[in-house]
């Protein structure tokens with residue numbers, strides 16, 4: 029192994045030695061603690077330390093790193109106190125995730141380390157978002173994301189590299205090629221001769237280096253960093269290395285030929301570098317022993333602090349409170365709140381008549397004017413103005429930096445949106461159709477939704493979801509998929525039915541620091557209009573709207589269902605129908621739901637989503653559990669058929685809940 033010190037001083041060489049040795053010695057201790065049952069799981073990076081350590085040393089401290097499960101060297105090089113790291117691994121309250129996350133699945137804003145989720149690949153696109161923020165703010169910084177060679181087979185790898193290349197983002201993608209995924213060798217993982225060949229396919233540069241040589245890793249990344257900043261381009265680095273232990277300690281190494289361990293032991297990154305610093309006279313045996321003793325004592329001291337930590341006690345209020353970031357933290361200036369939650373409310377706003385679609389457009393437009401850190405991302409939203417023309421004209425007014433056409437890669441764009449949040453920026457991601465959200469589902473439900481609870485970083489993202497059927501568009505352009513998200517703690521789900529609410533809820537969603545799924549029903553875009561204030565105002569998220577007063581039955585609904593219910597009530601004046609528009613599905617407005625039950629004692633829950641597992645089941649259960657004594661009949665549901673959404677209009681009409689509304693209402697009244 030050749031070490032080239034270039035112009036590194038003796039002090040720097042010693043510093044690198046200490047930084048490299050430190051995670052190795054911690055790990056050796058961790059393996060002992062694991063055998064003693066003091067920690068429950070350990071993913072070893074022994075043999076690979078030069079990569080994590082070298083990478084962290086090569087970046088500036090305020091540059092974000094997206095590490096994975098074997099990168100202790102990143103955490104130690106960023107000077108995270110060891111006792112706090114131990115507390116994290118023990119699941120203690122005073123670790124980095126209040127006991128909510130395991131092993132290396134945590135981040136720290138202070139240290140510019142982004143916590144991974146188990147799925148590996150999603151880390152990569154977050155680096156895109158951070159780099160986008162640097163680019164837009166003209167900061168000379170990069171972000172760096174890790175992946176194993178196994179992770180390069182994930183679609184997220186492809187999407188993240190592609191977006192970084194197309195958007196000219198200063199991101200360093202770093203592959204640690206240690207020969208094996210959990211047990212799968214590279215021959216069963218990919219067919220390209222070298223992983224760095226993939227860089228060319230994305231139109232970026234790349235290099236393969238010896239990942240066991242800390243000076244090579246440091247020097248390469250330092251140079252690549254300069255390249256990325258100067259040229260505003262991404263770069264792929266493949267570090268060749270070997271994992272000296274099993275995937276995790278319990279999985280063993282039987283599946284890897286023993287000979288490989290013998291070969292790679294001779295290339296051990298710590299031993300080799302130690303030999304080098306000795307050979308050039310920078311450190312002698314005595315000094316090395318001194319450092320090792322110092323570290324040994326430090327580990328014991330830090331462990332003592334960690335083991336003295338109090339046992340964790342669950343505090344239910346705190347657990348629930350920490351699912352969402354406080355809504356107050358994002359409002360730069362006071363915003364008017366329009367309360368139209370009761371019929372005949374007194375609105376002192378000057379209004380004009382707008383279609384549903386124009387109200388959304390106006391809300392978005394005013395938000396772009398008010399919030400200069402708001403970035404819009406979506407397929408065909410720039411020149412074309414979006415599939416439904418909601419962003420038509422925005423490009424001209426706000427420019428290409430803020431109104432961004434994206435490649436077809438929902439997952440990477442949602443990951444990038446999270447990356448923008450890390451740097452304090454707000455983003456709105458437009459799904460071309462709500463159905464396509466499945467391609468980015470993992471980022472939403474596992475990353476955006478959970479990140480605040482896990483390590484205190486909010487995902488400041490609104491996802492617009494053109495949704496719903498009734499337009500003859502078939503199974504993949506018509507679905508009502510709000511229930512998938514209403515089931516996910518950490519998300520907010522809003523679903524307006526009128527122009528005034530569409531505008532006010534969109535502004536509220538954009539001002540909310542949490543990830544908000546904003547459902548907009550396509551069939552309402554041009555078929556519904558109404559008075560909309562010209563002001564910049566919010567409708568409160570989590571507050572239902574009492575649409576119509578009645579005393580025989582209450583229909584609880586949202587979205588297109590509100591219009592079905594209103595039309596039905598207008599045509600059946602012989603029945604006194606009360607209507608509640610939920611407007612927000614997560615969190616639900618239980619107070620208003622209870623009031624609706626009180627008004628009539630007969631509840632019909634109406635939604636366009638299919639029956640089984642729809643939000644109606646949750647509502648029915650809640651009403652039965654909490655309002656049993658004021659019910660005069662069983663809670664009934666009217667939902668769409670439990671089939672995919674059919675294309676032919678006759679079939680679709682039969683599918684939609686609306687076709688069974690009369691039948692269900694009659695059943696409820698006659699109970």
Ligand SMILES: Cc1ncc(C[n+]2csc(CCOP(=O)(O)OP(=O)(O)O)c2C)c(N)n1
Pocket residue numbers: 098146147148175176177178179180204206208209210271275
């Ligand atoms: C989406 C997903 N699939 C499978 C796994 C299970 N898993 C965890 S780590 C791992 C191997 C990853 O291999 P590689 O990317 O080469 O990194 P290494 O662990 O070798 O450092 C697997 C299969 C997972 N965590 N996420």
